[in-house]
Each structure stands twice: as C-alpha cells, then as structure tokens.
Amino acid sequence: MSQAYLVAAAKMVDGQGTLESVQRYEKRLAELGIPLQELFIERLDSDWHAPEKPNHFRSGCGPIEALNHAHQLIADGAPAVAIRGEELIKSGYERDQRLQLMAVYGDDYPLTQGYDDVAQQFIQNQNIDADQFRAIAAALFENYQRSYLSTLDAQDDVVDVSQATPAARWFELITPLFRGVDCANPLIDFNGILLVCNSATADALNVAMPQRIAVRGVGLGRLAEDGPSEIKNIAHYTHMKRAYQQSCEQAQIDFSDRFMRGEALLDTYTCYPVVPMAFLLNSGLVSSVDKIPSFLKEYPITITGGMNLARAPWNNPALNGLICMYQQLTHGDISLGAVHGNGGLGYRQGVAILEREPG
Numbered sequence: 001m002s003q004a005y006l007v008a009a010a011k012m013v014d015g016q017g018t019l020e021s022v023q024r025y026e027k028r029l030a031e032l033g034i035p036l037q038e039l040f041i042e043r044l045d046s047d048w049h050a051p052e053k054p055n056h057f058r059s060g061c062g063p064i065e066a067l068n069h070a071h072q073l074i075a076d077g078a079p080a081v082a083i084r085g086e087e088l089i090k091s092g093y094e095r096d097q098r099l100q101l102m103a104v105y106g107d108d109y110p111l112t113q114g115y116d117d118v119a120q121q122f123i124q125n126q127n128i129d130a131d132q133f134r135a136i137a138a139a140l141f142e143n144y145q146r147s148y149l150s151t152l153d154a155q156d157d158v159v160d161v162s163q164a165t166p167a168a169r170w171f172e173l174i175t176p177l178f179r180g181v182d183c184a185n186p187l188i189d190f191n192g193i194l195l196v197c198n199s200a201t202a203d204a205l206n207v208a209m210p211q212r213i214a215v216r217g218v219g220l221g222r223l224a225e226d227g228p229s230e231i232k233n234i235a236h237y238t239h240m241k242r243a244y245q246q247s248c249e250q251a252q253i254d255f256s257d258r259f260m261r262g263e264a265l266l267d268t269y270t271c272y273p274v275v276p277m278a279f280l281l282n283s284g285l286v287s288s289v290d291k292i293p294s295f296l297k298e299y300p301i302t303i304t305g306g307m308n309l310a311r312a313p314w315n316n317p318a319l320n321g322l323i324c325m326y327q328q329l330t331h332g333d334i335s336l337g338a339v340h341g342n343g344g345l346g347y348r349q350g351v352a353i354l355e356r357e358p359g
Helices: 020-032 062-075 095-102 111-126 130-154 199-204 228-236 238-251 255-260 274-282 289-298 317-331
Strands: 005-013 037-041 080-088 189-197 213-222 265-267 336-343 348-356
Touching (some): 005 317, 062 213, 062 336, 111 228, 130 274, 213 238, 213 317, 238 348, 255 336, 317 336
Antiparallel strands (some): 005 213
16 A cells, blocks of 8 residues: 655745745646646635535545545555645635634524533533633643744744734633633635655655655544534544544554654644643543643643644644644654644544654
8 A cells, every 4th residue: 555645735824935845846747747636625615514525625624634535545546636725814705704604503603602612511521610621721822822932933033922922802701711812713814735645756756755754644533413412422522532543543653652752743723722622631641631731831732833823714724734744844853743633613533643754
C-alpha cells in the first residue's frame, strides 16, 4: 500500500503570504502529465444541511476528513491529491448575510448557545461546577497565548503584547460559560492548500526527504446526527476517543506518551473550551478534569495559539493546523505531530498523526 506524504503546504491570510510553494509543484505535475485529484473544504455559503457533494468536506472536522480521503486515494493508487480551502469571510459577505449563514441551527439557537449547552452537559458528566469550568477556560486561553507569542518571536516579529492580546471587552462573558476570547469566528480572508503525494510522485517532483511528512494515521469518529437534540451524546465524546485511538493504532504510535516526553507537537481544536478539555481527557493526556490546569502550565496544546489567536475562518481551522504543522515538522527539531478537528457542535471528530521522514 502506498504511503501518503504531505509534500507542500501554504496559506494566505488577508492577502498576506503566498501559495507559490504549492502552485509550483502543481505546475510541475501538469508538465509531467501526472493527474491531480482535488478535494475542497466547503465555504460558509454552502448549505449546511444539504448532502455533501463528492470530494467536498464540511464542518471544522472537514479538513481531517479530507486528509483521510486523500490518504485512502493514495493507498488506492492516486499519485497526487490537493486539499483546498478558501473562505473570504471578510470580503465575500455582507455582515447580515454572514450572520444568517452562520445560524446553522436556526435564528433562535446561535452557535454560542449550542456550545454552552454542550459544556453544561459536560460539567454534569464530569461532576464539576461552572466556576471550575471557567477557571480551566482561562487556563486554556493562557496556554494558547503563550504559544501565540512564541510563534511571533520565532518569526522575528516585534512582539507588542498589547497588540497580541484581545481588547478587554473580549474577556467578558457572552454566555454563562464563555467569554469572547474563548470562541472564534475570525473576520479574515483565508486561502490554504495541502499537496499530498505518493513516494513516486514525490521523487518525480524532487521533494527532499525532510520535506516529506508522512500521514501515519487518521482516525474519525462521527455521530449520526448533530444539533441540540444530540447534546447528551456529543458531550460524552466517546466518538472523539474512538477517533484518537484509531489514529494511534494506524500510526502504531502511542502519541500521548511521545507528547508527554517532549517528542511530539499537538494542535488541538480550540473553538470553545469544552472541546480541548474533552480532547485532553479522551486522549489520555490527563486522567481527570482537575489535572488540566497543571498540565496546561507545562504543555502547549496548540502550535499557533489556536483559533482564538492564530485564526482561520469557518471550516478551515484544522486545515490551518495541518499547514502550520507541516511547516513546523519540516523545519523544527521535533518530527512528530497530531492535529485535531471538531465538526458542528461536536458530532464529528478527527485526529491526524503526521511524521517527518528521516533523511
């Protein structure tokens, strides 16, 4: 079975950055007559409730599902697959249109209410109270911010903490459990591409071994339905645990052990605090909720600062995570990483484990 490799990844945010590193390879594929299969992350203006079209992927888990499909296509003999996500959420919609399209559960049930309800059920399941939950949410944001500032430092940017920290109003509660800084729907334009190839295609493109990031495992967990009626099922997160375990089994890697030993990077989906809390529990990184704050003081659970600071709109945060993970694995000392995706109120879960080839 052919091994799938990420061989290029690029993004643009608000016109900054370039896709040239991927587009150069796409041009070369065309010159060599090597077919390229394309997969698409759906935009905000696609119908949330319509059946998904072939090779189109919806929700925050969509990029992980697309990578899983690319992985399978490569195993079945496809030489190259591109995963594309474009969301011009800043320039492509009027404000009223954007808000209407985001009301996927109806005008009377905003996304913030949905995640608050999931969190309330999670609190009950874990036998904690709202104050404990909010304290952990604050610790999560501090964890994201440390990673974000570290990333800015690594880019040799002049870091002004006041500019890297949201305004005071974002620290106020917008629901009983969530502050503005705890959730993310950034008003930015985003365009990202991942190029996945088999080894023969990577050879034909002259991709050096350290630039080949192997897709070691992709695990998916999905409930039959999403929405308010499924909150009790979502908040147990057994499908998240299944996705994580499946990815580790495919990769034949105990990721949690490697991460705790400082040998791996992690980009957890941070749309609302309940999601990373559940991930830390269901991956086995922590054994109970009360141990999350001390864990967060020691281990960064995003590589960028997460959705709350690094930003990527609508269905693209996990695509941004995969792109950033590719870039860090190709240029850093650590060779192993995992990216988590969460779809809808949480009914879709996905985990991808990636590893740099030695050489």
